[in-house]
Amino acid sequence: MIKTKLYIYIAFILLATTSIIYSCRKPQALEDSEWDERMSGGDCTVFDESAGAFGNVINGLSDEDRRVHGVGDGFFDKTFVPVSTTSPAVGLGPVFNQLSCVRCHINAGRGTPPLSGQPYQSMFFKLSVPGVDTHGAPLPVPGYGAQLQDKAIAGTNPEGTVMITYNYITEKLADGTDVQLRQPIYQFANLYTSMPANVLYSPRVSRSNFGMGLIEAISEESILRNADPNDINGDGISGRVNYVYDYITHQGNCIGRIGWKAAVPNIKNQVAKALNEDIGITTSIFPIEYETTQQGGKIELPDSIVNALTFYMKTLAVPARRNVKDETVRTGKKLFIVSGCVKCHADKHETATDVSFKPLSGQIIRPYSDFLLHDMGLALADGRPEFDATGNEWRTPPLWGIGLNQRVNGNTNLLHDGRARNYIEAVMWHGGEAQSAKDNFKKLTKAERDALVKFLESL
Amino acid sequence: MKNYLYIFVLYAILVSASCHRKPEVIVPAVNTVTANILNDFPTHIAVPNLLDLSNKSNELYNSIQTFVANPTDANLYTTQQTWYATRKIWEQSEAFLFGPVSFKGLDPAIDDWPISYTEIDSVLKSSNTFTSAYIQNLNTTLKGFHPIEYMIFGLGGARKANELTSRQKDYLLAVADNLKTITAQMYTEWQAQGGNYALQVSSAGTSTSVYKTRKEALLEITNSMIGIISEVGEAKIGEPYTVIDSMLEESPFSGNSWKDFAMNIQGAKNVYMCSYSAAGSGLHALTDLYNKSLDLKIIQKMDAAFNNLNAYTTKFGKAIYNERPAVESTVQILTDLKKTLEDELIPLIQTKVTN
Numbered sequence: 105m106i107k108t109k110l111y112i113y114i115a116f117i118l119l120a121t122t123s124i125i126y127s128c129r130k131p132q133a134l135e136d137s138e139w140d141e142r143m144s145g146g147d148c149t150v151f152d153e154s155a156g157a158f159g160n161v162i163n164g165l166s167d168e169d170r171r172v173h174g175v176g177d178g179f180f181d182k183t184f185v186p187v188s189t190t191s192p193a194v195g196l197g198p199v200f201n202q203l204s205c206v207r208c209h210i211n212a213g214r215g216t217p218p219l220s221g222q223p224y225q226s227m228f229f230k231l232s233v234p235g236v237d238t239h240g241a242p243l244p245v246p247g248y249g250a251q252l253q254d255k256a257i258a259g260t261n262p263e264g265t266v267m268i269t270y271n272y273i274t275e276k277l278a279d280g281t282d283v284q285l286r287q288p289i290y291q292f293a294n295l296y297t298s299m300p301a302n303v304l305y306s307p308r309v310s311r312s313n314f315g316m317g318l319i320e321a322i323s324e325e326s327i328l329r330n331a332d333p334n335d336i337n338g339d340g341i342s343g344r345v346n347y348v349y350d351y352i353t354h355q356g357n358c359i360g361r362i363g364w365k366a367a368v369p370n371i372k373n374q375v376a377k378a379l380n381e382d383i384g385i386t387t388s389i390f391p392i393e394y395e396t397t398q399q400g401g402k403i404e405l406p407d408s409i410v411n412a413l414t415f416y417m418k419t420l421a422v423p424a425r426r427n428v429k430d431e432t433v434r435t436g437k438k439l440f441i442v443s444g445c446v447k448c449h450a451d452k453h454e455t456a457t458d459v460s461f462k463p464l465s466g467q468i469i470r471p472y473s474d475f476l477l478h479d480m481g482l483a484l485a486d487g488r489p490e491f492d493a494t495g496n497e498w499r500t501p502p503l504w505g506i507g508l509n510q511r512v513n514g515n516t517n518l519l520h521d522g523r524a525r526n527y528i529e530a531v532m533w534h535g536g537e538a539q540s541a542k543d544n545f546k547k548l549t550k551a552e553r554d555a556l557v558k559f560l561e562s563l
Numbered sequence: 564m565k566n567y568l569y570i571f572v573l574y575a576i577l578v579s580a581s582c583h584r585k586p587e588v589i590v591p592a593v594n595t596v597t598a599n600i601l602n603d604f605p606t607h608i609a610v611p612n613l614l615d616l617s618n619k620s621n622e623l624y625n626s627i628q629t630f631v632a633n634p635t636d637a638n639l640y641t642t643q644q645t646w647y648a649t650r651k652i653w654e655q656s657e658a659f660l661f662g663p664v665s666f667k668g669l670d671p672a673i674d675d676w677p678i679s680y681t682e683i684d685s686v687l688k689s690s691n692t693f694t695s696a697y698i699q700n701l702n703t704t705l706k707g708f709h710p711i712e713y714m715i716f717g718l719g720g721a722r723k724a725n726e727l728t729s730r731q732k733d734y735l736l737a738v739a740d741n742l743k744t745i746t747a748q749m750y751t752e753w754q755a756q757g758g759n760y761a762l763q764v765s766s767a768g769t770s771t772s773v774y775k776t777r778k779e780a781l782l783e784i785t786n787s788m789i790g791i792i793s794e795v796g797e798a799k800i801g802e803p804y805t806v807i808d809s810m811l812e813e814s815p816f817s818g819n820s821w822k823d824f825a826m827n828i829q830g831a832k833n834v835y836m837c838s839y840s841a842a843g844s845g846l847h848a849l850t851d852l853y854n855k856s857l858d859l860k861i862i863q864k865m866d867a868a869f870n871n872l873n874a875y876t877t878k879f880g881k882a883i884y885n886e887r888p889a890v891e892s893t894v895q896i897l898t899d900l901k902k903t904l905e906d907e908l909i910p911l912i913q914t915k916v917t918n
Contacts, residue, residue, distance in 0.1 A: 151913060153776075154783040155661045156790060178802050183671070185679040185704050196679075203675075203702060210665060225668065255702070258685030426775075510773055511783070514666025 144504045144563070145318055145422025146455075146467030157423040157508050158212040158314045164463035165419060176416025179409055180205045180212075184383055186257040194404045197384040198260040198393070199253035201228045205378065205413075208310035212420060213512040215310035217288075217522030220269045227309040227522065228252065228382065229266055229290075232488055233302055239349035239356060240491050241367075242304070247297050251381045252305070264295035266307075270523075275532050278547045283532050287483075288523050304488035304495075307521040308364055312505060312512075315471065317418035319361050319502070320370050321455035321464040322475070327359060330450050330474040341447050341537045343476035346499070348491040351376070351389055360491060361475055364520040366499035367490045372414040379405060379413075422469070423505050427562045436559025439552055444541035448500040450474040472503035472563065481535020484519070496536060507561040527560045528553065596848050597777045597916055603843030604659075604784055605753065605761030608833055611840035612656045613750040619649040620746040623711075624739040630715075630724070631732045639724040642715050647819060650708065653746075654823050655839070657794075658830030661787045662760045663752035671703040672745050676813050678713055679704040687730050693737035695744070706738045707745075709814070714738075716816035768918060778916040785846060785912060788834045789904045792868075795824045796897030800879075804890050809880035820879035825872040828897075832865045850908060853915055857907050864900040871896050 143149040148162040161173050183204045187195030202208050208215050208226040215226025229252040232242030244250045248263055256262040270286040277283060290307065292299055333344045346360035350369045360366035368374045376389035386393055386404045393402070427433050440446055449472040458465040477497040487495035498520060506527075510516050516526050524530035534542040548556065626645040630638040653674065660670055682705055691697055698706055714735040716722050727735070751757030766772040767780035774780035799820070803811040814820045832838070837845030850858035871893050875882060882890055 152782065152786065153779045154786040155665060156786040174797050174801075175805075178798050181798065183675050183677070183704055185677055186681050188679070188681040203671075203704065207668065207671065210668065216666070257679075258682040258689075511779070514663065 142424045150421035160421040162421040176412035197257040199256045200384040201382045211512045212313040230306040261296040267291040306486035306488040309522040314420040315422040323456035326453040365490045365493040433562045436555035439556045443544040473500040479536035599844035607843035616652045617746045617750040620743045624743045627739045634724045636724045654826030655830035658791045673707045675703040678709045698741040712816045818878045821875040828869045
């Protein structure tokens with residue numbers, strides 16, 4: 105009897121314990137796969153939907169690393185002024201596009217193209233003449249260099265500016281809906297000296313800054329996996345790497361990852377180039393002052409600060425996706441895939457293992473880009489080659505975060521020159537290798553288009 | 564048999580008790596609170612603060628106009644006092660620099676620093692007429708609060724009325740006119756008859772708002788509030804302190820930097836409490852609903868930060884050289900406040916606000 109009682113008590117304890125564990129277990133809010141989908145930047149994702157969503161630091165940094173990030177952030181926001189008694193070492197200009205990094209990348213976000221006839225503030229124009237230099241880079245324009253600086257310090261003439269106006273054209277979707285597109289027209293104005301007749305120019309709206317550390321960290325295998333330069337699979341989409349020059353290591357043949365044409369191999373090259381060409385600040389990487397007379401040779405910003413700025417850019421977190429469980433968003437995602445968008449806007453990459461910097465190492469990320477060059481057709485072509493990129497080719501821009509552009513920067517403009525005012529216009533400008541995807545999009549019903557847009561808004 | 568009955572009764576009680584959780588009775592309450600916060604933020608904070616800024620900038624312009632017409636030391640003093648008063652309003656508004664003021668780049672045109680001495684000298688030496696369009700096109704380091712401060716206080720803050728040339732006075736008046744125009748634009752962007760950004764906030768969660776959910780708008784307000792606390796600690800104080808360079812001080816001519824910083828924190832508290840023009844429902848109400856001790860901690864830390872900044876008697880430009888432990892302590896107070904808001908308030912909003 106005692107033994108029976110003992111069994112009953114043991115059975116009770118087991119039953120009670122099991123019941124407690126199972127009856128109190130909270131339901132999983134999301135399945136693992138869905139939860140992962142929100143984490144566009146892997147562990148470097150941040151849950152922030154505010155105007156500051158692009159300016160957050162990644163997790164996993166030491167206190168010292170956070171301090172360096174903060175120093176870089178400070179210089180990103182810093183307004184530069186010309187050399188004077190208050191700023192004896194570092195001087196703005198003499199010609200430049202902006203006074204600070206943040207003026208073009210407001211809230212670490214993208215720039216805004218002007219309305220017709222208005223001056224531009226957060227975009228610039230790259231310049232060249234046909235041919236390449238010893239590094240394979242475009243040849244600078246005599247007297248102007250590789251970029252038009254539209255501002256100058258007092259006492260110096262700006263190089264000139266560009267008047268931007270728009271022509272409006274209409275495309276019709278399969279269901280009869282009209283989509284009005286605006287086509288930019290550029291006209292040089294107030295040039296300080298004559299511009300060669302064979303000048304090539306390319307408008308560039310400034311890009312968002314977040315996630316660049318992850319893009320830099322993507323393994324070469326992950327990028328090369330999508331490359332199909334000779335279209336062996338016959339899907340009409342090539343995907344070429346832009347092999348470019350690294351001005352820090354002085355090595356050519358580096359995979360280009362950054363910029364509208366992937367002409368820059370890493371963040372530090374980008375930082376040094378932007379300091380030099382956009383603000384007129386020299387560094388050890390680009391020690392020649394970017395002025396009309398090309399004088400200089402003095403290093404204004406020390407490597408320590410360039411490194412801090414680079415580290416700041418490298419450690420900006422990616423905003424998480426929203427509404428991934430929403431049925432319409434899910435439908436939109438399926439349409440994004442079946443329409444062929446995902447062939448270039450590749451949804452998944454892996455970053456390389458880096459034992460020296462764990463936060464960016466071995467991450468599964470979803471930037472929605474293959475970071476390869478694609479012929480996008482004549483309507484979008486700038487006609488200005490840059491390293492291996494032809495005048496028709498553009499790097500697939502990552503789509504992560506575009507659903508927050510309105511919040512962060514107050515507009516939904518897209519493409520390299522910001523001509524598209526919304527997602528649908530951006531799709532309608534696709535051509536060349538993307539013509540098939542665009543044609544598929546045009547056949548969608550309104551409900552399907554709305555779903556696809558809702559998916560893009562969730563990114 | 565009786566024993567078995569006891570066992571099963573005990574089992575039922577144990578299972579039931581172990582799963583007992585606090586009932587989620589505050590879901591309706593949180594909806595009311597978030598609606599109130601988003602209704603009150605524009606009407607009690609943003610719009611009245613920006614209206615005050617616009618009006619005060621107009622007063623500053625008028626006082627400068629009077630001074631330029633009759634350049635006496637008394638009129639210069641009035642101008643300086645009006646500058647301080649305008650500055651007090653502006654610094655509070657820096658706690659919510661989101662929306663059109665950010666997108667349209669209005670902030671730098673009002674409050675860029677350091678100023679560009681060499682370019683101001685160059686502009687003054689030129690024969691250019693200081694029209695509205697001319698000032699509008701100047702770099703932001705040549706206009707806004709600080710060039711006005713430079714003119715009316717002078718290096719060292721000992722400006723006398725007769726020291727200003729007529730060219731300097733013309734420039735001063737033109738820059739003040741530009742400041743008046745831009746602050747008026749800031750107000751217009753928020754108010755109902757203009758850009759009506761107020762409606763974007765108050766209608767958050769509806770299809771017409773840029774904020775698809777109330778949570779998005781609350782996080783916008785909160786992050787903006789944290790942003791100014793961060794900027795005061797890490798940039799406005801932190802950078803000059805770290806590199807020990809008074810040339811990086813924000814308001815060096817007027818000696819007003821500590822007051823500027825204190826008013827930034829006052830602005831953050833205005834947002835948190837919703838207490839600028841009249842008492843309303845602020846983020847405080849949401850924190851109080853779920854975590855009273857956190858609410859108390861935030862208020863205490865904000866008050867501590869404000870009182871610390873307000874207590875300085877040594878000018879900022881000297882304190883970063885001569886009172887470094889005290890300045891270090893100030894930076895730490897601000898860092899702690901920021902950390903509390905980032906680590907505790909943000910997660911509270913993210914987890915408790917669901918729509």
